[in-house]
Amino acid sequence: MLDTQSALLTVNQMTEADRLTIAAGTAEEVLMERAGASVAREIIKAWPPCRVAVLCGPGNNGGDGFVVARHLADAGWDVQVGVLGPRDRLKGAAAHHARLWSGLTAPLTPAVLDSADLIVDAIFGAGLSRALDGPVAELLAIAARTAPIIAIDVPSGVIADSGEASGAVAAKLTVTFFRKKPGHLLLPARHFCGKVVVADIGIPPSVLDMISPQTFENDPILWRGHFPILSGDGNKFTRGHALVWGGYRMTGAARLAARGAARAGAGLTTVTCPEVALGVYATALTSIMVQPLGDQASFVKLLADERITGLLIGPGAGVGEQTRESVLAMLATGRPTVLDADALTSFQSDPETLMASISGPCVLTPHNGEFARLFDPCGDKLLRTRAAARRSGAVIVLKGADTVIAAPDGRAIINSNAPPTLATAGSGDVLAGIILGLLAQGMEPFLAAAAAVWLHGEAARTFGPGLIAEDLPDLLPKVLGTLFSQI
Numbered sequence: 232m233l234d235t236q237s238a239l240l241t242v243n244q245m246t247e248a249d250r251l252t253i254a255a256g257t258a259e260e261v262l263m264e265r266a267g268a269s270v271a272r273e274i275i276k277a278w279p280p281c282r283v284a285v286l287c288g289p290g291n292n293g294g295d296g297f298v299v300a301r302h303l304a305d306a307g308w309d310v311q312v313g314v315l316g317p318r319d320r321l322k323g324a325a326a327h328h329a330r331l332w333s334g335l336t337a338p339l340t341p342a343v344l345d346s347a348d349l350i351v352d353a354i355f356g357a358g359l360s361r362a363l364d365g366p367v368a369e370l371l372a373i374a375a376r377t378a379p380i381i382a383i384d385v386p387s388g389v390i391a392d393s394g395e396a397s398g399a400v401a402a403k404l405t406v407t408f409f410r411k412k413p414g415h416l417l418l419p420a421r422h423f424c425g426k427v428v429v430a431d432i433g434i435p436p437s438v439l440d441m442i443s444p445q446t447f448e449n450d451p452i453l454w455r456g457h458f459p460i461l462s463g464d465g466n467k468f469t470r471g472h473a474l475v476w477g478g479y480r481m482t483g484a485a486r487l488a489a490r491g492a493a494r495a496g497a498g499l500t501t502v503t504c505p506e507v508a509l510g511v512y513a514t515a516l517t518s519i520m521v522q523p524l525g526d527q528a529s530f531v532k533l534l535a536d537e538r539i540t541g542l543l544i545g546p547g548a549g550v551g552e553q554t555r556e557s558v559l560a561m562l563a564t565g566r567p568t569v570l571d572a573d574a575l576t577s578f579q580s581d582p583e584t585l586m587a588s589i590s591g592p593c594v595l596t597p598h599n600g601e602f603a604r605l606f607d608p609c610g611d612k613l614l615r616t617r618a619a620a621r622r623s624g625a626v627i628v629l630k631g632a633d634t635v636i637a638a639p640d641g642r643a644i645i646n647s648n649a650p651p652t653l654a655t656a657g658s659g660d661v662l663a664g665i666i667l668g669l670l671a672q673g674m675e676p677f678l679a680a681a682a683a684v685w686l687h688g689e690a691a692r693t694f695g696p697g698l699i700a701e702d703l704p705d706l707l708p709k710v711l712g713t714l715f716s717q718i
């Protein structure tokens with residue numbers, strides 16, 4: 232099992248974590264007390280005392296709100312509490328904490344927001360089961376124009392499992408409990424969460440042994456121990472040989488990928504390209520080798536070289552029969568293969584042939600457009616990436632600001648470190664190359680893909696504004712140096 236420190240829990244898994252903790256002897260009221268107290272602590276840390284409106288819903292999220300109200304009032308803050316529906320509708324721990332609130336409550340109308348300097352959104356958390364009712368959505372819209380919002384668990388309107396966010400408004404801070412939920416990372420919900428703080432409410436991490444989470448936030452802790460390590464007595468061949476299929480006339484894409492593979496640590500990197508393009512590739516590549524592609528038979532012969540340990544096709548490959556044939560020839564070797572861009576689009580009219588040909592370690596790196604050409608685009612990003620991985624038998628990297636990496640066995644990782652400067656031509660080509668470089672060194676495809684996506688995001692973050700794809704490979708040494716100096 233992957234390290235559960237960066238696990239993301241579904242609503243059902245979080246309920247189970249609560250249940251196991253309660254069964255082990257912690258009362259639900261105590262968990263709620265700790266949850267609300269942790270939110271109040273974060274507020275007191277970040278804001279000076281002011282007038283706060285706490286908006287409480289009908290469930291346990293509302294119960295947390297009453298705890299926050301009490302702690303802030305005890306600390307001398309001016310607190311208004313608004314409650315959705317009759318106060319006696321609250322049950323269990325929420326009813327208990329509502330009783331401990333000795334101040335007034337008002338109905339949940341815009342009047343509660345009058346002259347608020349800060350607003351606590353405790354209307355709905357994990358229990359939101361349908362789109363927000365009109366009046367609640369209207370109140371939230373007014374709240375967003377009135378003062379900064381602190382959301383408890385998730386901003387109301389966010390579906391924690393899927394990242395949908397109908398009717399939600401942007402919070403400055405979201406305080407969640409024990410572990411993050413997929414909705415804190417998936418778009419659009421992520422945009423509404425602001426800064427996310429995970430508070431410890433005394434749920435023991437050992438409950439996760441029983442829950443076996445399958446979804447994780449991308450973090451080196453998941454894959455650092457599997458990263459290729461150089462052996463002192465190795466040589467360039469023991470570091471793997473990465474082969475990139477280089478197209479013509481779009482030659483830049485494969486060159487970017489090749490540099491990504493080399494910087495990720497492949498001992499040798501070769502671009503094989505049509506004879507006519509040899510000069511173009513050779514002038515722009517030095518340590519990376521260039522080989523003429525020849526006809527299909529000679530390509531198959533080249534693939535028979537056992538020293539080649541990783542294959543990539545797609546960047547700048549062109550859509551068509553030659554690309555299809557080359558993809559199938561690569562897959563037939565059973566060696567680790569990355570399929571990107573045109574290699575995916577070339578199977579648009581016949582995805583079945585592609586799926587049926589994948590048997591070895593394989594990573595597909597579509598963006599949303601390429602994904603929809605091969606797979607069912609319905610459902611949230613986690614769901615559809617997982618389904619595609621299961622269907623294809625390959626690791627799927629569904630790119631974007633919230634890239635999801637899914638394995639055929641159901642594990643999934645959501646990436647959160649990619650800055651928007653990555654939205655620049657060719658950055659995906661570099662990513663495919665980094666994955667190739669790690670695969671060529673023998674790293675497991677799922678973890679290689681996760682590591683590459685993280686390194687790619689971190690490289691871009693290190694660089695800052697003005698990034699172009701060419702910069703990315705040369706930023707890897709610094710990112711890797713920092714990463715491994717922390718061990």
Ligand SMILES: NC(=O)C1=CN([C@@H]2O[C@H](COP(=O)(O)OP(=O)(O)OC[C@H]3O[C@@H](n4cnc5c(N)ncnc54)[C@H](O)[C@@H]3O)[C@@H](O)[C@H]2O)[C@@H](O)CC1
Binds near residue numbers: 293294359363
């Ligand atoms: N279970 C526990 O032990 C803990 C739970 N905690 C809090 O409990 C929350 C989950 O509590 P609940 O499961 O009670 O769920 P919520 O409080 O998020 O909401 C459930 C209530 O809202 C109603 N509802 C759902 N969608 C609605 C809609 N669109 N319009 C109107 N009403 C709607 C439901 O009928 C139910 O009454 C978490 O988000 C967290 O804030 C924390 O106190 C930590 C401990």
Ligand SMILES: Nc1ncnc2c1ncn2[C@@H]1O[C@H](COP(=O)(O)OP(=O)(O)O)[C@@H](O)[C@H]1O
Binds near residue numbers: 598634652655658662
């Ligand atoms: N707004 C964004 N924020 C963060 N990362 C992004 C954003 N937009 C794109 N990316 C990342 O940039 C890369 C773009 O890849 P791709 O769409 O294949 O473009 P190209 O074909 O031009 O290389 C992917 O890794 C993607 O996840």
Ligand SMILES: [K+]
Binds near residue numbers: 292352354355386387
């Ligand atoms: K909330």
